[in-house]
Amino acid sequence: MKTSIVDRFPAVLLLAWRPHLTVALLAAAVAGASRAWGGAAAAAALAVAAPAVLHRRPAPTPPPADGDVVVLVLNVWHGRADPAALAALIGRERPDLVVLPEAGHAYCGRILERVAGYRGVASLQPGRRDGWGVTVLAGPRAAGVAMEPGHAMRLPHVRVSGGLLGHRALYAVHTTAPARLGVVHDWRRDLRVAAGWSAEGAIVAGDINATVDHRLLRAVGPSAGPLGAGTWPARLPRWAGIRIDHVLLPDGAVSTGASVHDVPGSDHRAVVARVRL
DSSP: OOOOGGSSSSSSHHHHTTHHHHHHHHHHHHTTTTSHHHHHHHHHHHHHHHHHHHHOOOOOOOOOTTTOEEEEEOOOOTSSSSSSHHEEEEEEHHEEEEEEEOOOOOHHHHHHHTTOOOEEESOTTOOOTTTEEEEEOOOOTTOOEEEEEEESHHHHHHHHSSGGGTOOOEEEOOOOOSSSSSHHHHHHHHHHHHHHHHTTTTTTEEEEEOOOTTTHEEEOOOSSSOTTOOOOOOSSSSGSBBEEEEEOTTTOEEEEEEEEEOOTTTTEEEEEEEOOO
């Protein structure tokens, strides 16, 4: 696959904030309505907004059912998310699988001692600090799943298979953040790895560090997360942030509902998605 200009730094960052750029251009167009550049700003706003609207068309959502798999995703910000608050969220939503980017063995233990019926696996080796991997918790209904750490991405992931997932797998991931020029190649590679898993019928869940405006994320699959609700940074209102935390669905799987939740201590919001396999 050839590299598009929109996959390069800093274009990947600008695309993440496309809706915000649209608003800024519309404001400029209104402010300059009586000037020559006002029309140019309006035209630019339309050009920026059109793809954003296209990528956010809501898909039909069937009603929830007892057999749906419930997945919770929360980047715990190097283990800083309040364990009691996360445990309370787990208690309310009863997810079958909990995906925790930036959590290692230490944070996994702090959560497991607060929730009953869950077991956990971290992608990091014991003794390594929270932050550079991902942890998965499996609930009572997911007692039959196998969870195996892997290293196909820049940061280690966890592959979940069997049990209530049937013939599918779920990959719990934390992709590279394209925050500087030197790692954009790793970001692109991580998303292409995820697209390969999705093509095999797997769900990909975690901190993906991409929005629906990024072509490489759309190649992985549609997001089960709710439209219009930013998951990062948590210090901004939901309408002002961007959604980079996802449960991405392969062909044949659909979302039957999703919601976003604040968890004190984290710079991300949690996503809870119901998935029908």
